[in-house]
Structures are given as structure tokens and as C-alpha cells.
Amino acid sequence: MYKKILILLLIVFSGLNVNAQTDRKVSFIGNARSLLNTNMLTVTDSFPDTVSIKKNNGGYALMDMGVLIKPNKNTEIMGMFRIRNEYGGFWGSGVSFDVRQLWMKGVVADAVRYQLGDINLKQTPFTLYNHHADQIDSLPAIFDLQRNIVNYDRFYMKNNTWRMQGANVDFGFSFSKLIKELNFSGLITRLNPTNFSTISDRLMAGGSVQLVQSKYLQIGYNVNSVFDVLGTIADSNVFKNSIQTVDWKIKKEINGNLFSLNGEVGSSKYFYSKDTLAPNLSDYFVHSYLQYFIPKWNLKVTAGYLNVGPDFRSIGAQSKDVNYNALPTYFNRYRNAQDVRPITLFDVIGNENIYNRTVTPTMMNSSQLFNNVMPFGLSTNNRVGGYGKIQYQNKNGIAANAEYYKLEEIRGQGSFALKSFEVYKVYVSVPVNKLINYSKVISIQLGMNMQTTKRSSSEAIENIDLKTLQLNAGLRFELFKNFDLIGGYISQNTKGNEFVSDRNTYNEITYFNIVNYNLTQEIFAGGFRYNFGTKTYLCLLYQQNKYTDKLGNNASFKMSQYGVIYNISL
Amino acid sequence: MKNRILIIAIVFSAFISCRKDKNVIDGPSISETYSTFKIIQAFQADKSAVDFSSGEKVTFSATFNKPVNWEVIVTGNTSKAKKVFTGDGKIINITNALWNGSTTKYPIFRVEDCIAKLVIKDVVDTFIVNVKITQPKKNEGLIIADFEAGLSSTWTKFIQSGASMDFKVKTDSFAPQGLKYLNMAGTVNWDYLIGLIDFPATAYGGNKTLPLEANPENVYFNCMVYGVPNTNQSSVLFQFKEDENSDGTINANTDDEYDYEIKVDWEGWKLISLKYSDIASLVNGAPATAKGNGLHNPDKIGKISMLHLANPNDGFASTKIDFIMFTSAKPLEP
Numbered sequence: 030m031y032k033k034i035l036i037l038l039l040i041v042f043s044g045l046n047v048n049a050q051t052d053r054k055v056s057f058i059g060n061a062r063s064l065l066n067t068n069m070l071t072v073t074d075s076f077p078d079t080v081s082i083k084k085n086n087g088g089y090a091l092m093d094m095g096v097l098i099k100p101n102k103n104t105e106i107m108g109m110f111r112i113r114n115e116y117g118g119f120w121g122s123g124v125s126f127d128v129r130q131l132w133m134k135g136v137v138a139d140a141v142r143y144q145l146g147d148i149n150l151k152q153t154p155f156t157l158y159n160h161h162a163d164q165i166d167s168l169p170a171i172f173d174l175q176r177n178i179v180n181y182d183r184f185y186m187k188n189n190t191w192r193m194q195g196a197n198v199d200f201g202f203s204f205s206k207l208i209k210e211l212n213f214s215g216l217i218t219r220l221n222p223t224n225f226s227t228i229s230d231r232l233m234a235g236g237s238v239q240l241v242q243s244k245y246l247q248i249g250y251n252v253n254s255v256f257d258v259l260g261t262i263a264d265s266n267v268f269k270n271s272i273q274t275v276d277w278k279i280k281k282e283i284n285g286n287l288f289s290l291n292g293e294v295g296s297s298k299y300f301y302s303k304d305t306l307a308p309n310l311s312d313y314f315v316h317s318y319l320q321y322f323i324p325k326w327n328l329k330v331t332a333g334y335l336n337v338g339p340d341f342r343s344i345g346a347q348s349k350d351v352n353y354n355a356l357p358t359y360f361n362r363y364r365n366a367q368d369v370r371p372i373t374l375f376d377v378i379g380n381e382n383i384y385n386r387t388v389t390p391t392m393m394n395s396s397q398l399f400n401n402v403m404p405f406g407l408s409t410n411n412r413v414g415g416y417g418k419i420q421y422q423n424k425n426g427i428a429a430n431a432e433y434y435k436l437e438e439i440r441g442q443g444s445f446a447l448k449s450f451e452v453y454k455v456y457v458s459v460p461v462n463k464l465i466n467y468s469k470v471i472s473i474q475l476g477m478n479m480q481t482t483k484r485s486s487s488e489a490i491e492n493i494d495l496k497t498l499q500l501n502a503g504l505r506f507e508l509f510k511n512f513d514l515i516g517g518y519i520s521q522n523t524k525g526n527e528f529v530s531d532r533n534t535y536n537e538i539t540y541f542n543i544v545n546y547n548l549t550q551e552i553f554a555g556g557f558r559y560n561f562g563t564k565t566y567l568c569l570l571y572q573q574n575k576y577t578d579k580l581g582n583n584a585s586f587k588m589s590q591y592g593v594i595y596n597i598s599l
Numbered sequence: 600m601k602n603r604i605l606i607i608a609i610v611f612s613a614f615i616s617c618r619k620d621k622n623v624i625d626g627p628s629i630s631e632t633y634s635t636f637k638i639i640q641a642f643q644a645d646k647s648a649v650d651f652s653s654g655e656k657v658t659f660s661a662t663f664n665k666p667v668n669w670e671v672i673v674t675g676n677t678s679k680a681k682k683v684f685t686g687d688g689k690i691i692n693i694t695n696a697l698w699n700g701s702t703t704k705y706p707i708f709r710v711e712d713c714i715a716k717l718v719i720k721d722v723v724d725t726f727i728v729n730v731k732i733t734q735p736k737k738n739e740g741l742i743i744a745d746f747e748a749g750l751s752s753t754w755t756k757f758i759q760s761g762a763s764m765d766f767k768v769k770t771d772s773f774a775p776q777g778l779k780y781l782n783m784a785g786t787v788n789w790d791y792l793i794g795l796i797d798f799p800a801t802a803y804g805g806n807k808t809l810p811l812e813a814n815p816e817n818v819y820f821n822c823m824v825y826g827v828p829n830t831n832q833s834s835v836l837f838q839f840k841e842d843e844n845s846d847g848t849i850n851a852n853t854d855d856e857y858d859y860e861i862k863v864d865w866e867g868w869k870l871i872s873l874k875y876s877d878i879a880s881l882v883n884g885a886p887a888t889a890k891g892n893g894l895h896n897p898d899k900i901g902k903i904s905m906l907h908l909a910n911p912n913d914g915f916a917s918t919k920i921d922f923i924m925f926t927s928a929k930p931l932e933p
Contacts, residue, residue, distance in 0.1 A: 339625065411625075443629035488630035530626060538626030539687075543633070
């Protein structure tokens, strides 16, 4: 009898062991971070600023602890908590305990995949897409440390998704003849809840059908709709913004080189059902680009055409990651008058407070300083023109990229004369150690981004000439094994004039304010980083941010920061 | 193949060239907005004398070279009543400045000379025209009380014997309509009630119920209330007591009563207008179920009680009231 029990126990435990090694039912994932910094502010004003606090010490330690449960092979449940403790919190007053994410996903009948709860969603660049339009393409590595914190905290997954709450489902069919696959996907999320009196429940629903004929041809139909749910408040006037698009990818191999023709066309509608004062907008867009990849030269050449109508509206694609109405984290007010400190390059690079986690339920403001040409990326309305790109990347890791955009307005803004826009982008990344056969990492990054906006009118008051030049450089030098010296510099100069529009509740322009810029922003950063592993590092940083407004629209200031970042990913 | 590509390219080009945006702009014209202000057509009124009682109206007009924020203020020389029109744009005309004799700031206009002044934001000059009111606007409806004949003997009055009591009809420059109004003031430190007046339906044509139409969506109750600054906050409570079987007796347990409390938290005269169907039944200020058929029956109102209330612990309370009346289909626009 004892032998039988012993054998039974052995079988059971051996089975558990195998299960644990191959397919664990419960696993823990997470991230921990500690950030400690000292900040200093110097204000240049006509009167000495005796009101603002000039020094700030702060930071926090946080831990994200997630539990991933797999009750069966087709289901996963994920719950993650965040414990955050502000440095200086007394008797637990600075401690917060939040649910960071909660979702479940699985496969029904080995065919239909679903996910409920917190989900990362993306459709096409004109339906639902996080363009990150104001971000620097070639951000020096030292600034990536802060940028990665924003990306992690706001769930930016480097694939242009938005973090939303709702459900999505996708499934597909495979065929043996004529077409290869037919894939379907659908999503529904809530953008804002009702307050039961004046604000309706606002939902977003979307779907796509992708027909893959072969590896050479793919055609899709996409739909996205943001709408108020009738009946959630007494008012029967409901808002709706719907977009329908068709996209395609055509590929062809020519002499070992890959040629592709991609694009998307579609239309949008934007209206309130009963409000006679509200605009009823409808418009269309066309985006198409040719791409030619030459493997033996490590070269990719792209030429594109873009035509997005002035009345094209897409809340899912025209939401911005940066909220320029938000207050910055450090020194958010300054001068004796306690003005709101303007959002600077320093904030845009690494201040998670000004970033949206998800799509906003209404159209967003943009910034002329950070992107006046395409503030909503490709889906920026009222633009027509073309662009070209050349991308090079070899086996040694040398990468170079050059882009040029030439766009124009379709409809004038307060003038029949149209604005014309140009963008020049160049960036290079060179692993110097590979060129000189040095064992430790030495890498250099250089980048340039120039935007111009011009308008020539018979009325001199309507003329516009605005130029923004952004230069950046980055260095990583491995002093000892896993111990890096890192540094970076970014300067941005904005000079010229533009008009800033006042808008009413329907987002219609009611007035144009003249603005003149002669503004220089500079950030210098340097520090040391020790890499404990690929996902764990300790970093000591110093950075200085200088904001010089030569026209005095805002008082000039300088911010310095010493910081320690300790990041652990499990 | 080449032909197909050509056809696609032509269709594609035609599709794109369909845009017709060259003749429109978004927002106001910048060149106009920032140009020097000029009057293209002078500010004027289409009548120098107007009889509002016969339905005549006055149209003010002007045209500018650029969009502006404008305001036309008509002031009665005698009454000091004001009518204000505001707008944004280049044109003042019948669509945005048509005057039917109504008032924005009380008292209401009477037979008098008026001055209409055009004020434009960021423009120093003002522009003036004169208009004479030969007859003021008639306000149609069932007047419950305008106090022009004093306190009627057909009304039932109860006035507390507190300190500084002044519950009387007054004739002075405060009158928003006509020459008289009811002043309700005093200190009653033992009760919320300072005084009340019951307006029985029999005082208005001899019937047991008020001569109003049956549809509560079409009947509006209106009154003008004056808030006196720096006094104990007054409340004016109106109780609409229906006599559903028209037997001449209002039974609190079987007939509906609807109530509306006006908390007088402003200074000066204010017009209160509300649809009869929106008036709730209250018990101690809280919504309650009406005791009768639960339907708003304005044609069954047997009595209206008006109570002046104030917190007895807070001292002297004062308010004034005038022009209590019902209108049909729309609120009173005096």
C-alpha cells in the first residue's frame, strides 16, 4: 500500500515538475525603478524672480508586480499592480498603490483570438494610430533613458499603438487557391464615460478585413468610428466621427531588389446629429508610396504622395501623445507673476506628466515649436505634397537616413494664399569601434531636422516665414566592461512669424493671433551608466536645459538637473 | 498594361483635382481682421418713432470693413431701461439687431425717448441714434398681480407683526413695470414666514379655477423679483394649488399642489419664468409625489399662494416683487 502511494506521489510530482518547466501556469513579471534628482532653476527676467522656488529635490521608487496566469493553454490573465513611493513621503503619505494593467486574452476554438481589458490598439495611420509626431527620430542614447521611462509608463510600445480599455478580437481563414488568407479584426473601447447629465458615453469601434492574395499582394478595408451612445443622457444630440479606408501593399522582385507600392485612401465624416450650429464635415485622403530596396547596397529608397483634405477628421489618428495644455513636472510656474512655465524640449523628451496614455475624445492642440508641418503625422489634415526618403544600414551597424517633405495647404487659413512647408531630416549613427576594430563600444549619433513654413500673400500682414532648426549629437563610450560614458546635446532654434488660431467648442477657427518667435532651446546631458544586464542599469546623469526667448514672449530660464536612475526589468 | 496604368493615373488625378477649396478659407480673413477699422454704412435705426404696442419693431443697422465685437445698447431716457444686442461680425442688421420693445435690464421701457449707442471693441468712437417710444410693448397673458391698483381686497393677506415690517405696495423709481410694485420686508425672529398673499382664482373672472389653457407645456409662470443687497437672504415660495374637481374647495389630501421656491441671491430685478409642467411638488423643500391625479392641470389652479420666507436667525429680510403673470406658449419677454 505504502509503495503504491509512494509511486502515485512520484508520478504526481514528476508531472508537476514537467509542467513547471514547460508551461508554467503562474508566472511573475515586473519592473522596478528608482529615480532621484536635484533640480535648479535660474530665471532671466526684467525684475528678479523672488517668488518661485529655485531648487527642488525629489524622486521616487516604484515597483510594478504582475502576475500572469494561464489557467489553460488557450487563456492568459494578467494583473499588474504598481507601488510607488515618493521620496520624502512621510509615514506613507507619498505612497500610492494602483492597478497598472489588467487584461485577459485567449483563443476560442483554436480560431478566434480575443483580448479584454487593457489593450494596445492600432489600425492604420488614418484610422487609429499613435504618430508620435513631435518626437526626435534620432534621439541621442542618453535621452533615451528618460524617453524609455515615458514609453514604459504610458505604454508606448514603439509600434504606434494607443493603450485603451475595451475588447478586440481577430480571426482569419486560409485558402489553398486564389487567395492565401482572409483576416478579420474588430475592436470596441470607451473614450469617456457619461456624467449622466451633459456628457454622453463616447465609444470607439473599429474593424478591418485584410485580404492576403499572396506575398506580393495585400488589400484591406478598415473602418473606425467614434460615437456618442444615444440615451446615456437626456439630450438626443450625439457626436459621430467615422472613417473608412482601403489600404494595399503590392510587392515585386526585380533583379533581386524588392519593389513595393503601398498606400491607403479613405474618407471621414464628422458631425453632431441635432446641433444645427455644429459643422458637418466630410473629406477624403490619399496616401501612396513607392519603395525600392536594394539589398546589395543596403539601401532603401522611398517616394510618397500625400493628400489629406482640410475637413478630414479622425480622432483615433489625430490624437497627440503630447498634451501641450498639461503642466510640466518641475517648476511648473515661474516669475514673480507665477506664469505657467512653457513646455520645452526638456519636457517633451522626458516628462511623462505631459503625455497622454490614450486617445483623447476630442481634437487636440498642437505646438508650432515642435512640429508645424505635420503635427498629426501623416494624418495631418489640409496637406498635399510629396516626400522622399533614403535609408542606409550596413552589417557593421552604420545607419544613415535622409528625408525630405514638400507639402502645401489645400485650403487657406485666414487667407486665400496657401502656406507651403518643407522638412529636411538627416541622421547618422556610426559604431566607431567597428570601423577601427576597437573592442569596446564607441558610437556616435548625429541628427538634423529643419522645418520651414512660408506664405506669400498680396496682403503683407498675411505673410508667414517660420523656420525651426533642430540639431543633435550623441556619444556612447564604453570605458570598462558594461560601464559607459554617455553624453548628448540638442539645440532647437525657432525663428520667424506665424498665426495661432483661437477655436470654438466645435474646433472652428474664430480668430488668428500673430506670434513672433526668436527662441533657442538647448539641452546638454552627460553621465555614466553601468549595465548589470540587458534590462538592468544604474545611471548617474547631469543635464542642463536652456530656454532663451529673445523676443521676451516668455521669460528666459535655465534648468539644471542631477539625477540617478536605477532600472530593473524582470 | 501601360494603358491600364495610364487610365488609373487619369482617374486618380481627376479624383484628387475634385477639391474645391480655392474659393474658401478657414476662419476670418487675416487681412480684414488686422486692417484699420472703418464704417462702410453708418449706424442707423429704420424708425425714429415706434409704437411697440401695435407690433412695430425697430431694426438697427451698420456695416464695417472687418469683423468686430459690437454691442448696441438702447437706454430709455426716463426709465433708464436698457436693451442690449451683442454680436461678432461685419454687419448689423435685422438678423441680429431687431428690437420688439423688450428689455434686457429692468425697469421695462415706457413712453419715452431712447438713445441707441453702438460700441465696438478696441474702437474709441461710439455711434448714436435716437428712437422715441410712442407706445411700449404690450405683454399678453393673465396678470395675477402688477400692483398698479394696490393690494386687491379679493386677495387674502397675512403679514407677521415683526420688527421694521414694510409689506406694502410702493410707488417709486424701483418699479420695473408700470409705477408700482410690492415691497416685502421685515424682521421675524420666530418664524420663517414674513408674510403671504393668496391669489384665489375667483379674483380673475369669477370662476373657481384660473382661465388658463389645459396643456401644461404651453403655460408659463413669470414674475419679476428684486434682490436687495446686504440683507438676510429671502425666498419667495409660490404654491400652485389645483382644484381638480372644480368644486371650489382645495383639499390638501386629494388635490395636486405644485411649488416653486425662488432663492433671491442676486441684486436688482430679475425675471423668473418657468414652464408650468416643470414645477414640482415639494414637501419641506424636497420633491414629493403630488396628492391628486399627479398631472399638471393649469386650467384647474384654484389658488396661488405667495410666501416671503427667510431664516429667523439671520435678521432683516427684504425683497420686492412685480408683474406676476401667466403667458402662453413662451416665457414673458417684457
